[in-house]
Amino acid sequence: MSGPPMSGQPAMSGQPAMSGQPAMSGQPAMSGQPAMSGQADTRATDLAADPLLPSTYNENDLRAAVGATQLPAAAQARAKKSRWRASDGDDGDDDDGDDDGAGGATKPRSRKTMLIGALTLVVGGGIAAMVILGKINSQRYLITCEADRVVVEHGRTFPPWGESSLGGAEWKALKIPPEAPCAPYETDDKAELAAHYFAILRDHSTTLLTAREVTKIDDAEAQLKQALLVARSLGRDDERIDARDEIERLLxxxxxxxxxxxxxxxxxxxxxxxxxxxxxxxxRPRHVTDAAAWALYVRKLVGELRAGPAGAATATFPPLPPGERPTAPPGVALPIEPGTGSEDGSGAGSAEPTAPPAADAGLPTGGVLL
Known part of the structure; x- marks a missing residue:
């Protein structure tokens, strides 16, 4: 509506007075009110000196201006923090290809995150592969032959290649001479490994116990006791029982x-x-007179010890066990040396061979009597 403002009512802030508009015809200007052109200049100067919003304000100041309820301190702090985030320009939207300034700064961080994620996947996959390969490799069992011993090994878990010695008293390495036979062996079954190593220990200890001169008794006993420990890892109960019985006999x-x-x-x-x-x-001792008798008696004892329970003196002492002496099979007579008529070689009971009977003179030789 054209015309000067009403008396006592200020002009609207920010709305300049209409310049060049004359007063309404027949309506005089209100008392004490300047012309509209001068009033517009004054209002522009006041707006420049007094801005619409102060330089610093908070949420409660705005609410007090409009007559609303003020916020508590905690809510005010949250509102201030949300305004700070909004002014930072990070709204989480990276899909806008036209973002620049603060919004464009999120793109390098996104590429870095993708790179870290890819590296994490690669490293995690490598670790998982090594764990799987280590588990597969650890299920391999080997018997290897070295220059002077037999070693029981298994595959390593980490790193997942190569072998290491199998732990435990039953899997201790076996010392062997250079001429002893040995063949490598590999399996993925621990029971088969135990059966094979048990046979090696049993055969080697048997070789020591059946030598011409048994001198490594302690070594044979240690190997047999180790074989008892290995027998615990055999697959079946009957195998374990038979193995223990065999080792007890060898002991x-x-x-x-x-x-x-x-x-x-x-x-x-x-x-x-x-x-x-x-x-x-x-x-010739003065107080004793039976020294010679004791010498004879002790030598007699030594002779009886050398003869053994069979009463036959042998070249070796102690004598070999009865099983080591060769015996004739049942039902086969022992040979008799030529020139002797009896087993003791004395010749008693022998007789001269008799001459063949004389032919009958009344019958022609070679004829047939009908």
């Missing part, structure tokens, strides 16, 4: 040869005692 052989060694030691001590008795008898 009996160990006890036999250990007692034979002690018997040899006792025989040597008795022989030395007999020699000392003889030396004492030659010196």
């Amino acid at each position: 009996g052989d160990v006890g036999y040869w250990r007692a034979s060694a002690k018997l040899r030691t006792a025989s040597e001590a008795l022989t030395e005692a007999a020699n000392e008795f003889e030396m004492a008898a030659k010196q």
Whole structure:
């Protein structure tokens, strides 16, 4: 509506007075009110000096201006934080290809995140592959032959290649001489590994116990006890029972040869005692007179020990076990040396061979009587 404002009512802020508009015809200007052109200039100067919003304000100031309820301090802090995020320009929308300035700064961070994610996937996949390969490799069991021992090994878990010695007292390496036979072996079944290594320990200890001179009794006993431990890993109960029975019998052989060694030691001590008795008898002791008798008695004991329970003197002492002497098969007569008529070789009971009967003189030789 054209015309000067009403008296006592200020002009609207920011709305300049209409310049060049004359007063309404027949309507005088209100008392004390300047012309509209001068009033517009004054209002423009006031707006420049007094802006619409102060330089600093908060949420409660705005609410107080409009008469609304003020916010508590916590809500005011959250509102301030949300305004700060909005002014930062990071609205999480990277799909706008025309973003620049603050919005464009999110693109390098996004590429870095993708690179880190890709590297994480590659490293995680590599670790998973190594774990799987290590598990597969650890299920391999091997028996390897070295220059002086037999070693039981299994595949390593990490790194997932190569082999390492299998732990445990039952899988301890077996020392062997250079001439001992040995063949490598590989399996993925621990029961088969136990059966193969049990056979190696049993055969090697048997070789030591059946040698011409049994001198490595302790080594044979240690190998047999190790074989008892290996027998626990056999697959079936009947195999474990049979293996223990066989080892117990071989340990009996160990006890036999250990007692034979002690018997040899006792025989040597008795022989030395007999020699000392003889030396004492030659010196004609003053207070004793039976030194020579003791020397004869001790030598007799030594002779009986060497003869053994069979009563036959042998070239080796202690004598070989009965199973080591060759015997004739049942039903086969022992051969008799030529020139002897009896088994003792004395010739008693032998007779001269008889002459063939004389031919009948009344019958022609070679004829047939009808």
